[in-house]
Amino acid sequence: MPKDDATPLISAFDPRSDLSGALRDWRALLGDVHVLADEQVRDHYARSTSSSSRRPAAILKPGTRDEVVKVVRIARRCRTPLYPISTGQNWGYGDACAVYDGQVIVDLGRMNRIEHVDTELGYAVIEPGVTQGQLSRYLAEQGVPFWIDCTGAGPNSSFIGNIVERGFGHSPYGNRFETISGMEVVLGTGEVLRTGFGHYPGAKTTHLYPYGIGPYLDGIFTQSNFGIVTQLGLWLQPIPESFCPYIVLFKEDQDLLEAIPRLQKLRLNRILQSVPHIGNDLRALASDAPFPRDRLPAQARLTPEVRAALRKEAGIGAWSMSGAFYGTSRQVALHKKLLKHALANVDAKVIFLPRHLLAAGQWFVRRFGHLAPFRGLEKKIRLGSALAGMHSGVPTGAFLRGCYWRHQAGVPADFSDDSDLARERIGLMWMAPIIPFRREDLALLNQEMDALFARFGFDCHVTVNMINGRALAAVYTIDFDAEDEAETRRGVECYEAGVRSLFELGYPLYRSSVRGMGLLASQRDDGFCDVVDRLKLALDPGAILAPGRYDWLRSHRAIQSSQNEDSGN
Amino acid sequence: MPKDDATPLISAFDPRSDLSGALRDWRALLGDVHVLADEQVRDHYARSTSSSSRRPAAILKPGTRDEVVKVVRIARRCRTPLYPISTGQNWGYGDACAVYDGQVIVDLGRMNRIEHVDTELGYAVIEPGVTQGQLSRYLAEQGVPFWIDCTGAGPNSSFIGNIVERGFGHSPYGNRFETISGMEVVLGTGEVLRTGFGHYPGAKTTHLYPYGIGPYLDGIFTQSNFGIVTQLGLWLQPIPESFCPYIVLFKEDQDLLEAIPRLQKLRLNRILQSVPHIGNDLRALASDAPFPRDRLPAQARLTPEVRAALRKEAGIGAWSMSGAFYGTSRQVALHKKLLKHALANVDAKVIFLPRHLLAAGQWFVRRFGHLAPFRGLEKKIRLGSALAGMHSGVPTGAFLRGCYWRHQAGVPADFSDDSDLARERIGLMWMAPIIPFRREDLALLNQEMDALFARFGFDCHVTVNMINGRALAAVYTIDFDAEDEAETRRGVECYEAGVRSLFELGYPLYRSSVRGMGLLASQRDDGFCDVVDRLKLALDPGAILAPGRYDWLRSHRAIQSSQNEDSGN
Helix, strand or coil, rough: CCCCCCCCCCCCCCCCCCHHHHHHHHHHHHCCCCCCCHHHHHHHHHHHCCCCCCCCEEEEEECCHHHHHHHHHHHHHCCCEEECCCCCCCCCCCCCCCCCCCCCEEEEEEEHCEEEEECCCEEHHHHHHHCCHHHHHHHHHHHCEEEEECCCCCCCCCCCHHCCCCCCCCCCCCHHHEEEEEEEEECCCCEECCCCHHHHCCCCCCCCCCCCCCCCCCHHHHCCCEEEEEEEEEECCEECCCCEEEEEEEEHHHHHHHHHHHHHHHHEEEEEEEEEEEEEEEEHCCCCCCCCCCCCCCCCCCCCHHHHHHHHCCCCCCCCEEEEEECHHHHHHHHHHHHHCCCCCCCEEEEECCCHHHHHHHHHHHHCCCHHHHHHHHHHHHHHHHHHHHHHCCCCCCCHHHHHHEEEECCCCCCCCCCCCCCCCCEEECCCEEEEECHHHHHHHHHHHHHHHCCCCCCCEEEECCCCCCCCEEEEEECCCCCHHHHHHHHHHHHHHHHHHHHHHCCCCCCCCCCHHHCCCCCCCCCHHHHHHHHHHHHCCCCCCCCCCCCHHHHHHHHHHCCCCCCCC | CCCCCCCCCCCCCCCCHHHHHHHHHHHHHHHHHHHHHHHHHHHHHCCCCCCCCCCCCCCCCEEEEEEEHHCCCCCHHHEEEEECCCCCCCCCCCCCCCCCCCCCEEEHHHCEEEEEEEEECCCCEECCCEHHHHHHHHHHHHHCCCCCCCCCCCCCEEHHHHHCCCCCCCCCCCCHHHEEEEEEEEEECEEEEHHHHHHHCCCCCCCCCCCCCCCCHHHHHHHCCCCEEEEEEEECCECCEEEEEEEECCCHHHHHHHHHHHHHHHHHHHCCCCCCEEEHHHHHCCCCCCCCCCCCCCCCCCCHHHHHHHHHCCCCCCCCEEEEEEHHHHHHCCCCCCCCHCCCCCCCEEECHHHHHHHHHHHHHHHHHHHHHHHHHHHHHHHHHHHHHHCEEEEEEEHHHHCCCCCCCCCCCCCCCCCCCCCCCEEEEEEEEEEEEEEHHHHHHHHHHHHHHHHHCCCCCEEEEEECCEEEEEEEEEECCCCCHHHHHHHHHHHHHHHHHHHHHHCCCCCCCCCHHHHCCEEECCHHHHHHHHHHHHHHCCCCCCCCCCCCCCHHHHHHCCCCCCCCC
C-alpha cells in the first residue's frame, strides 16, 4: 500500500494511551471475533481510493448501542481515539479511513437493524449499518408505499454514513439533512443523547418533526466529531401515481450556460422537485470506457482532438442532465411541458424515459441486444434503467463505473453493485464546492478548474447538482491511476491546489475528504474554529472521537496541551 | 400591573452584580437616550398578554452589532444578565418579557437595516428589528419579484424574533427555519460568530446554502440562550405567475376528521405546498365579536346552546381551513381540482378566492357596503382580502382581532395593524403541541383539551397547522380577561395543567412561553438538559444571556454554584 507523504501524519495518541488494556477490555465486552487487530484486516481497512490511506490500530464491531456506549467508555479511560464508520464506503472522500493513522475504527456495520417503518406517515428508524439496498429491498418486499432516496454510491452504502457527511441524493428527498427527524447519539462521555422530542419518554412525534423544543441539535452531529449517531428517523417519499425520468443533452458548454438561469427558475419554483444532476462529457465517456491509453500513452489528460473524437464516437454532447418528475399523471405531464417550454430557445434535447418506453427497450434488448447493430442500444437502455431505478428508490452501482477512468484494466468484466472501489485500487478525489446557481459563477469556475486540472495534466470531470433553488453543488473529480506513484503524487498536488483555489475564489467546499480536513482552516482565523472547539470539548471532553474530523486540528491540540490536568473519567 | 404569583421568580442576579456600574458604562457607550431605566419605560416593557409580566431592570437600545458586542462585554464584566428582544411582539408567549424579573432588556428594534436584497436569487439579509411590514413594503416599492412569508402576528413583528422562536408562517416558505441561511451571532463572550460559509472571507454562498462545511450550527441558536442573532439571510419566495387563496368549510368535527387523512396525503405530496391553517368555530367567532357577556354573564365558557346559536348566526361550521395555491396558471388549476377531488366524499365546502373575485367584491363593498343587507358581505370580503394578502406577502393584524374574545370592551373601533395587544390588556396563552398528522391523534387531543378547558371554565380555541406532511402544529388558546384576577389565576392554572397534560400524552410543545419555561424539564431526567447545559457554558460561560430561556433553569444554577471560581472576563 503506497504511503501518503503529502500530509503530515499526526499521531492522535496520548503518550499515556493504553491500547493493549483497551483491547483486552473490548475483547471481554464484544468477544474476540469482533475485535480485530491482525495485519490483514488493518490493511483492508486502510485501503483508500483517495490516496489518503490511514492504518488503524484495530477494528471494533459493536452490535448494539449499549455496546457502543461501553466501547466509548473504555476508550476514554484508556485514552485510545476511536473513529466510527458505518459501512466504510465514503468513496473518494476517505473510504473507511480515519483522519490519522493509529486510530481504532468502530465499524458499525453490524448495527443494521431497520427498527421500525411507519407505513402510514412514511418514515423508517434505522441504524448506521442499514444500507440503501437493504432498505430499498425491505420496502419492496413489505409492499410499503414509499421509496428511499438514492445516491450513486451503490446499494451497499450506509444512509447514516452519508447523512452525517451531509451527502445528497437525486430524488425530491435528495437534500437528505431535511429528511431526518430524531437522532440517537452516543457522546464522547458515553452518554446517550436523543434529539428533537426523542428525549421525552413516550413522545409520539420524535420522527415527525425534527426540531423538538429547545435548541435544535441535529446539525451539530453532521460533519463533526461530537458523537456517534447510532439511530435516526429517515423520511421516505410516497410512491407517486406517476413518475418520469428524463435526460437533457446540451451540445456545447454555451448551451448549458444559457439554460442555467431557466433551470434555476424551474428549480426555485419547484417544477424541478428533485435534485437534477448535470455531468460533463467526460463523466459520460468514463462510464463507458476508460481513458484511451492506446491513443494517448504516458498522458492522463485527453487532448482537445481526442476528446472531440470520443465525444463524436459516443454520440454525446458537452453536458447531460438527468432528473425525474413525480406526481399525479397530470402533474407529471404538466411539468414535462414546462421543462420543454423553458428550454425551447436553448440548443438542448429533452428525452423522457417513461416506464413503458424503458420496458419496451429492455424487452427488445433481451431479444436482439446480442446482434451487432444493437450493442449501443443495450448500453443506453441499461443506463436509462439504472437512472430510472435510482430515481425511484432502487440504488445502483452503475454510476461508479466512471471511477475506472484511469484504472489500468478499465471496468472489470465482473463489475457489479458490490464492487469495492478501494480494493480495486481505484484513484479518485472529489472537490465539491457550493456555487451560486448563476451562469456567471458556473462559467468562471469551470474555466478556472479546467485550467488547474490541465496544469497538473488531468481531465476535469464535472458534475453539477441542483441542491436547492439558489445553489449548485459542483463536483470536480480527479481520476488518477493509483498504481502510478508519480501520477498519484500529481493528483494530490492538484487536489490541494484545487481546494485552496476554491476557498480563495469564494466557493468553499460543502464536504471534505479525510485528506482535505487540514485545508479547511487555511483561512485567516475567523472565530468559527474556536466555537467548534469549545462545543467539541463540551460533548467529548477527552477528545476520544474521530480526532481531526472537521475539527480543524484544534481540539486535538487543545487536548494534547491539557492532558496533564485531565485525568479522564 | 397584577403580579404573577404562580411561578417562583428567581432573581437572575449574581450577588456581586454591579448594575449601576454597568448602566454607567452602557450610557457612555450608547448615550443616555438609549439606556432607559425610568419606572414608566420599565412598566411598558413589563406589559404582557400572558400574565407573566417580568419587570426589567433597564432597557438598552444598541444600534449596531458592534454596540451589541460591547453591551455584552460590559454585562459580562458587571455580571448583569441581558435578555434580547427584537420587537417585543411575542404575543401570548411572553411579549417583550424576560424569563425572570430584573434582567436588562436589549431591545434590538433600532437595528432594522435591510442590509441587502438579492433580486436574482431571492434573499434578504436583515437585522433583528426588520419587521414583516417593513420588508414587505420594501420589496413592493423596489419592484423585487419576491414575496415574504407572513405570520398572523401583524406587520410590526420581527422576522428574526419569530425565527429564533422557530415560528412558522402560512406560505410555501412557512417552515421558516428552512428558509434561513447564514447567521451572525454575538455570543455571551462578546465574540461574533458567522455560521455556514459566513466565516470564510469572501464566500459567495453564505446566504444560498445554509450548512456550510463542518458542524451546522444554526439550529442551536433557535430556542436557546446561547447567543444574540444580529443578522441572517432570509430566503424569499418568487412571485408566482398565478396565485389562488382558498377556504374550506367543515360543518361538523366529524367532517374535518374524515378529511384529515386526505389532507395529509395532499400535504405529503406537496399539492398543498403552503402551511394551511385550520381553525375551529371559536376562532372564527372571536375574530368577529367578543364573548357574549350579555347572554352568559359571570362565565368564560360558552354553553353548547349558545355556541350552536352563535355558529348559526354567523353562518359558519365547526372548522374552517385556509391556504393558497401558487404556481403557473395550469399548476394552480390542477391543484385546485386535486383538492376538490380529494374532499369529494367529505362534507366540506371548498371556496376559491381568486384575485378578480376579491377585487370585484372590494369594489362592490366600497359602493354598496354601507347598505344594511351587505354588512355581512363587507366582513367576508375584508377577511378574504386579509387572507389573500397574508398568503401573498402582505402582513396584516386582522387575525389578532380574535384575541379580544374575553376583553371587556371587545375589539376597539380604532383597532389597527399597529395595535399593541399587551398595552390593550389582552389575556392570551397559547399551548402549541406537535401531533402526528393523523385523525386519531387530532380527535383524541381535541377531546382531551376541550375537557381540560371545560374544567377550568374556558372556551377551547383551536388552530391546527399543517407544518409538514407528517405533523400538525396545533395551538390551543386560553383567552382570558386580564382585568379579572380570579379569571387570570384560573387561566394560569389551566395553562399549567394543559402543558403537563400535553407532555404526558406524548405531544410535547414545539415552543414555550416565558411562563412555560419552567415546565419543560418536569419530565424524568433524560440527559438532554445536561447537554444543553454544557453547550450553554461553552458559548456563554458567564451565563449572561437570557437566563432561564429554554435552559431548563440548569445553566443558571450551575453558574450560581460556580460563581466563586469564575472571575468573568
